Amino acid sequence: MGDPAVVVGVDIGTTSTKAVAYDAGGRQLAKHSIGYPLDEPHPGYAEQDPQLIYDAVVDSVRAVVEQLREPVAGLSFSSAMHSLIGLDADGAPLTPSLTWADSRASAQAERLRAVPSGLALHQRTGTPVHPMAPLPKLVWYAEQHPMLHERVAHWVGIKEYVLLRLAEALVVDHSIASATGLLDIHQLAWDDEALGIAGVTEEQLPQLVPTTHVLPGLTADAARATGLPADTPIVVGAGDGPLANLGLGVVHPGEVACSIGTSGAMRVMVERPGVDPLGGVFCYALTENRWMVGGAINNGGLVLQWAGDALAPDLGEHAEADLLALAADAPVGSGGLIMLPYLLSERAPHWSAVPRGAYVGLAHGHRREHLVRAALEGVCQQLALVLASVRAAGNEVHEVRASGGFARSPLWRQILADTLGMPVRFPVQREGSSFGAALLGMQALGLIESIELAADLVKIDETVRPDPAAAATYAALLPLFSELYEALVPTFASLRRLAPSLPPEPPPIAPLL
Structure with a gap:
């Protein structure tokens, strides 16, 4: 040493x-x-x-x-x-x-x-x-x-x-x-x-x-x-x-590293390579007896950035802090509002470029604080789906360590712990x-x-423990969140054809010399 x-x-x-x-x-x-x-x-x-x-x-x-x-x-x-x-x-x-x-x-x-x-x-x-x-x-x-x-x-x-x-x-x-x-x-x-x-x-x-x-x-x-x-x-x-x-320090089987920066990821160490039967996770090598099973998501902190630009452009230079304060004013579950945060399509666990973002359950009483909180909850619910796929691949999970820019927010830390339904440990950076x-x-x-x-x-x-009532709410919402993706895939595909996010194939590019 x-x-x-x-x-x-x-x-x-x-x-x-x-x-x-x-x-x-x-x-x-x-x-x-x-x-x-x-x-x-x-x-x-x-x-x-x-x-x-x-x-x-x-x-x-x-x-x-x-x-x-x-x-x-x-x-x-x-x-x-x-x-x-x-x-x-x-x-x-x-x-x-x-x-x-x-x-x-x-x-x-x-x-x-x-x-x-x-x-x-x-x-x-x-x-x-x-x-x-x-x-x-x-x-x-x-x-x-x-x-x-x-x-x-x-x-x-x-x-x-x-x-x-x-x-x-x-x-x-x-x-x-x-x-x-x-x-x-x-x-x-x-x-x-x-x-x-x-x-x-x-x-x-x-x-x-x-x-x-x-x-x-x-x-x-x-x-x-x-x-x-x-x-x-x-x-x-x-x-x-x-x-x-x-x-x-996530080096033993059963330990999961979770990160939310611009994008996000959930990864567990395992001793042998393997993928779940539905193909929801990746499996990458570290050493001959240490492999990483998990999934990355495209939409992490950028969803909060989008919410600031689209929903609260008036907040100015302190937009992130004020946005998070807004979200804290909304109840757990955002009053029955769900956001699918697929602003840049998505990776795990569906691995498709087809999906787009969506709010489902909008009601007259919803305000922008509900929309912002639903965005944070959507990111964490997507990570919960990845964690479920990690478990479906036959991996026990007994500890989660998290890192990334989101960890600056006590609210977002708590939402993650509540959504995953287990304590989340935050290492010294x-x-x-x-x-x-x-x-x-x-x-x-x-x-x-x-x-x-x-x-x-x-x-x-620090270790953040889930609030039992909030965890129960998110556990009840997770199947609905998952079902919405499947239900909307045909709509996403139709939108892609009718209003594609990508233009026709551009002219061939010249190779670098």
Whole structure:
């Protein structure tokens, strides 16, 4: 625990890259982050320039190295999942980096989901057939840009591109690979059927390696750019979701990490891979005996932001605090008003780009405080559906730890505990995925015995217990909330045809040179 060796956890996110240095006792010694834009050239597109992200990685690492007095024992990486980049034979990008938020492949995903083999594909690969995933994106490229699709020598995610530049190694860890829709998670091998659907070969994909795989050092250019010795080890690392669980100290089966930021997620650690019979959850790898089962939702804190813009534009600069105060004036259950918060369609547990938001049960007596509270309750009810799917996959849940921007609000904390019907523990805030990456790196480099040490390093700040009466109200409303989705799917589909949120397919984009 007193080892002075330092590991820098590098978290490559969709809005910024954050590098944070930790010692083996979990103390944060230095950090730096650099942001970059998310380009949306057409509705439904969400892409980034790989070069900007690589620059952010080396510059943030260099800034941390310059703050440290101690030598760096290694770098370890976390990355947003589901990204996709096409490279030429020299490793240069032919496409932008498509992020998880890119929904251009919605039609391809819906088509794949509709066939009988769609659920089997999900159950083998652990990844829902959804436009977020690389598999439908690859089908989109094959159908919309076949010449470009044929030119691509290698298909990678953003972390693989960065590692290729840093260490000249074309590798992908089992965690990131398990979120592509292309990996058989039970065999830890590329899935032949998925590759056939995507129109790619194993030779076009990076070499599969464990998340603890260590690359021996940096290229000369990368060493100069980061300020590190060329022989600095690089731990390949994992996806940001599993590492966020690790960073919260959620390392044992039955423990759930819940987060609500702009979006949201519910994830439980398990010892063996598995998906529920209805395909409501994903299953992604962390290590050979630690897997993450859960679901992400598109609509978290952005629902509150929408409520402020649409319902209370008069509140001004203190909109969030005043909105939450408004919501507190409405009763539990919002006077019989339910909001389906699908403003950006939805992911778990239905995994469809079709749904839209809806208020159901509006009455003359409802005011904007009811509408705002119903929005908060809708987000938490959606997470409760994800938790039910986690349990349906055969997982016991006995503890929930939560994090994210929502935790600043005592009201929202209480609504979550009441909706889930169980106590919610709020850890002292850490840097999440970067801390998880550093812990995984320390294990890989032999600086700590096991990542289970995280459970002792993360301290709990507060435990919020459900109010029995409120919990009973939400438990009664949850089946209605779930049934509304099923009842409105035909309406959502008709609206999509009659008033589509996406315009006709834009002209083909030129590849990056």
